[in-house]
Amino acid sequence: MRIVCPFCGERELGEFTYLGDAKPQRPAADAGEEAVYDYVYLRDNVAGVMSEHWYHGGGCRAWLKVTRNTLTHEISAVEPAAGAGAAKVGA
Amino acid sequence: MAGDQTNRLNNGGLIDRSTALNFRFDGKTFSGFKGDTLASALVANGVKLVGRSFKYHRPRGILTAGSEEPNALVELRSGARREANTKATTAELYEGLEAASQNRWPSLNFDVMSVNQLFAPIFVAGFYYKTFMWPAKFWEAIYEPAIRRAAGLGRAAQVPDPDHYEKAWAHCDVVIAGSGPAGLAAALAAGRSGARVILCEEDFVLGGRLLADGGTIDGLPAAEWVARAVAELTAMPDVRIMTRTTLFGVYDGGTYGAIERVNDHLPTPPEHQVRQRLWRIVARRCVVAAGSIERPIVFAGNDTPGVMMASAMRSYINRYAATPSRRIALFTNNEDGWRTAETAIAAGLQVAAVIDARPDVSPAHRSLASKGGFPVLHGAVAGVDGGKGGVRKISVSLTGGARAEVEADGLAVSGGWNPAVGLTSYHRGRPKWRDDIAAFVPDGAPPGMVAAGAANGAFGLGAGLREGFEAGAAAARDAGRSGNIGSMPVADDEAFSITPLWHVAGKGKAFVDQQHDVTASDVELAQREGFQSVEHLKRYTTLGMATDQGKTSNVAGLAIMAAVSGKSIPETGTTIYRPPYVPVAIGAFAGHHRDENFHATRLTPSHHWAAEQGAIFVDTGLWKRAQWYPRAGEKDWLESVTREVKTVRSGVGFCDVSTLGKIDVHGPDAGAFLDRVYINAFSSLAVGKARYGLMLREDGIVYDDGTTSRLAEDHYFLTTTTAKAGLVMQHLEFCRQVLFPELDVQLTSVSDQWAQFSIAGPKTRDLLKEIVDPAEDLSNEGFPFMGAREVKLRGGLKARLFRISFSGEMAFEISVPARYGEAMARNLMIAGKPFGVTPYGTEALGVMRIEKGHVAGPELNGTTTAGDLGLGKMMSTKKDFIGRVMAGREALVAPNRQVVVGIKPTDKARRLRSGAHIIPKDETPGPGNDQGYVTSVCFSPVLDQWIGLGLVERGRERIGEVVRAHDPLRGEDYDVELCNSVFYDPDGGRQRG
Known part of the structure; x- marks a missing residue:
């Protein structure tokens, strides 16, 4: 598999580390135990198009949001995480 | 001059008669020529018997002339370089080559184990499951060793491989598998358009079937056209021709695996060179021009030495000028098989008869028969009379019921052709059945790949050139290359007609899979016993599971299954195709990553x-x-x-x-960032101060620890454990980039600095x-x-x-x-x-x-909480941090958790060992009263005794209690006392002094 890193270009799978579903959002500090439990443990096992976190540890160390079809491994989009790169968000 | 090569023709062939090569097979010396394979040299020397079969130890000869060979497997080379199950049909001959036949004892000619044939009824499909059911312990002790002695193929070398292997990457626009007419045409079109092309050919000569079957292309003899095409391709700077290279697999994103046998054709690789190279080729497009494989017809005695694929016989005669037999019978169900009769006559050999399963034979072939003076028998081969000395007589059941006998010392068989659908099917593709050619052809392919020519069911020479050229042009265009592709090579298409015939009923063993000794009756038995799905058939009979992966047997096997279960072939379907297309040595996958280079140091x-x-x-x-x-x-x-x-x-x-991980944390929000990733506060740390920090995972379990120092208002220097250095960096980057992108903070790994x-x-x-x-x-x-x-x-x-x-x-x-x-x-x-x-x-x-009671890896083991480690008070209640909420869950704060405690033996002379389990004193150890275990031990020079740390249920409340350390692994059992985990200088005066 190959992923087009927005910073480094097209690179081979071995440079990347997979984390998992990029959809769950870390709950706010006061969201309560149930919300955090959901966030930590309850994950969808998607057969099809899924948004995933990948880490380009063998390259620029950016965290990426990769849209991948888990059935075909087809990658339709790659975007950097909100805080990837040197610049601060909003700066 | 052929010397002792009794079966070598005086003229012709793509061999270099000026370079004679001596080799040894089973200890006997022979000679061949440069350009021979081991198989063709054996054919030239009249050697028919080359091995014994897997289960029944039946004598076997050479069936094919390519990488689909099931029978002619040898141990090549000797000593540390001995390589089992090497196909004689693809092993290039070199001076001094040594090979030995396999699976025979004491000799190929006289094999004791051939008595297995007498016990054939117990070796039927599923015999492992049926015969050796009981008693269970007999399996490992008796049955399996006995079977392993009797069955099997070659022996592995028992010493490390002295040669080197390497891995390499290549990138191109178009990769082409195969250099037959379709592959060469594709390479010409793509190369002329300016594409970067890699052409992989598993043979050591380019040309594919053209090398054996000739033909006329663009008005030139095939060999001349090939030479011109190769010259044109060689002159193109962006075309790379890789011979001795098999494209064996396709992976996601247009990545292909190929194995290059760089120096397998030499006795030993030259100094500083590798034996094989594993390629990962990244290509925008792939043209599969891998050709097709002629398939056998299953009949009694079809494994007799001297029975050979018709196309292989043409290869030996035309390409290698070696004659497998002198008086040849041909058994075919299609037009193409007749070429072997033509070839035999042209080479001055006798044709004993052509047995054609089709109702009609073309007038041209009728006249060939009458000119050649041989009969055309309509019917099928029902049996072969012969043995280890080869074929003697062939019995034919004629259409209408009569029988005939043909005397011949060789039998060429053509059951039609199977396109090589492996590469196109490796992404769970299912090939589709085409009735007109009675074969499976690719039905789509992985993204970027297309099949052309015989691999796509286009068997005619003209069609193959056309499909290849068009596929090469399209692939280059898709890759953005638009140069002038010039004119397409042109040839006539041969007529093709086939009447499917898979299995001829008869007396005696009729083999479907010759490498695994699977017979037609095994397939029928599997059907009777309910193993009708092809995937079940495969596993129950082991059909197609040998080193050749059933290249000559799979389709026949499922066709027979279809017939006995009353289904059509497409209804019966194929098994899943999986790479690699040819066996690839583990050494090639490992490359240089072995021994001290197994991982980086x-x-x-x-x-x-x-x-x-x-x-x-x-x-x-x-x-x-x-x-x-x-x-x-x-x-x-x-x-x-x-x-x-x-x-x-x-x-x-x-x-x-x-070795500790070291990370510089910079930025105005560095302190706020560290507050969120550690359980304790760092924004409050004064410049010029260090603080011990503990990180949790989001599930509340301890992740890592280390000291972090504040070197400036906006600069912290963070350390991690040695083991987690890379992972903590990854985790912190996740926190920074994904969870808290609003914080103005940057991380720099300075572990190596x-x-x-x-x-x-x-x-x-x-x-x-x-x-x-x-x-x-x-x-x-x-x-x-x-x-x-x-x-x-x-x-x-x-x-x-x-x-x-x-x-x-x-x-x-x-x-x-x-x-x-x-x-x-x-x-x-x-x-x-x-x-x-x-x-x-x-x-x-x-x-x-340990003397100081500091926790380390054995205690930070992915199951412990901050509280377990005695560090619960570090957890801030004034801020949010990773793991805060989950760390408060009921089970993670339960009072009976196993917590870190000191341990010392009651007998001061006793040695402690980590791993021992803690059991209440005087109780019988069992899962019910297992209260924890010893995590770290050492001999304390200060206390002059062994001490340890352990995770023990309610440990901190039980200081002074004597418990039992139970160590069934080492057979030890002794009393220990639970104590304060800080053995030395508990008030810390020494480190502050």
């Missing part, structure tokens, strides 16, 4: 100095760390380690701790004064415990100095740029000499941390 900055000191090294992850430094006269590690500890506790010692040494012991300050610039204040007031700042060293070098202690002694850690690490070690030795300094290794480091 990381050396500490002081490694070479430590080696000079005679340090004993231990592998910790990728690192080599000094474990202890033995001195003359010390009898064992314990004596050395004890001396190191005592020297530190009474004087001074130092240890290279550069700083050499760091721990200097510990009451005389540390004395030693440091010799190293650090005299202007720096190292007094307790000027540099108090947990102080951290940049200092100048004597000579002007800037260093980072931290007053932190893992040993419990007065200690500093000093960081210098990594390139000064070795010099620092040498200087510490020189400066420390008056104070009796000793370097110490990871063992002494471990002893001192």
